[in-house]
Amino acid sequence: MNELLRELELYAKKEPTAVAFGVFDGVHLGHKHVFNTLQKAAAKRDLVPIVVTLANHPLSVLRPEVEIHMLTSLDQRLHLIKDAGIEYVAPLTFTKAISQLSAKDFMQTLKNALHMEHFVAGQDVSIGHNRAGDLKVLTELGSQIGYSIETVEQFNLHELPVRSTSIRKALNQGDLTTVTQLLGRYFSLIGPVIQGEGIGKELLGYPTANINVSPSQAIPAEGIYATWIKFNDQLLPSATSIGKKPTFHTDAPLTVETFILDFKRNLYGEHLELEFVERIRGQEKFSTIELLSAEIEKDIVETKRILGVL
Secondary structure (H helix, E strand, O other): OHHHHHHHHOOOOOOOEEEEEEOOOOOOHHHHHHHHHHHHHHHHHOOEEEEEEEOOOOHHHHOOOOOOOEOOOHHHHHHHHHHOOOOEEEEEOOOHHHHOOOHHHHHHHHHHHHOEEEEEEEOOOOEOHHHOEOHHHHHHHHHHHOOEEEEEOOOEEOOEEOOHHHHHHHHHOOOHHHHHHHHOOOEEEEEEEEOOOOHHHHHHOOOOEEEOOOOOEOOOOOEEEEEEEEEOOEEEEEEEEEEOOOOOOOOOOOEEEEEEOOOOOOOOOOEEEEEEEEEEEOOOOOOOHHHHHHHHHHHHHHHHHHHOOO
16 A cells, blocks of 8 residues: 555645546547546535546556557557646556555545546446445445545536547447447557658558557558647648568568658657547458559558548
8 A cells, every 4th residue: 555655645645636537548539528527526515636547457467468459558558648738647657566556545545646536437346355345336436435426427528428438349340330329530550760661661552550559559440541740849641551471471561651651751769649530441462562562552542532631
């Protein structure tokens, strides 16, 4: 518990606070609904709103054999939460020791470290060892420890529950329409530009920037996408390929490479944010380089149409 207390105290405020706690991966419309509830509750009670977000997914500790793909990196998540109007965000490292804490110990630590007087939670909340701290337990603890609790109903969009799991499923299927709707923004990847094979420039005449993404990062299904590149306050139209280059390889690593329209600058080492707008087609294996080049030309025309840069 001392470890938890020390980490939280780095973000402590002198004023009493209202707290929302969760992973908040993706910072989607459902999460923003929680944040809006938190802000209203804090304003009503003259408290400082603060979001405590888990820096790592609990499954990475509880079930390390499970492969986890996050919708956002921690840095991106912190930025998006602050963009949603939450000034104070406390990233908390989930550890084995924290997983063993009782719900009472965890909530008491929030109370002590952050001067918490109000807690905002979803109706399916579960906190503490063996997920024993459900809504009923947390409400009873509030009476003992000294905080009030407020529940947030599940946020639905067109009768579809807005959840990170739903977004990951749609992303895996290349369904960007659903992903964009549930996020309330375009899905994006952030990473440095690394050296590629040079196939795009030397064989196809379309030089691409290869984006290095973390193995734990969720990415869209293999295919060709119309995308925007954010670079140095610029928004650049691009066509992006996610796949294993089936025309050239039988078993290659998955790559994310983007052709930026009407752009010739060398971007090696630069960090780019890649926003995915629409899927154009799936990956295909072509019998000749000429056929692939012709298809890429069609992809670029379609990208221009989708992005409105004809």
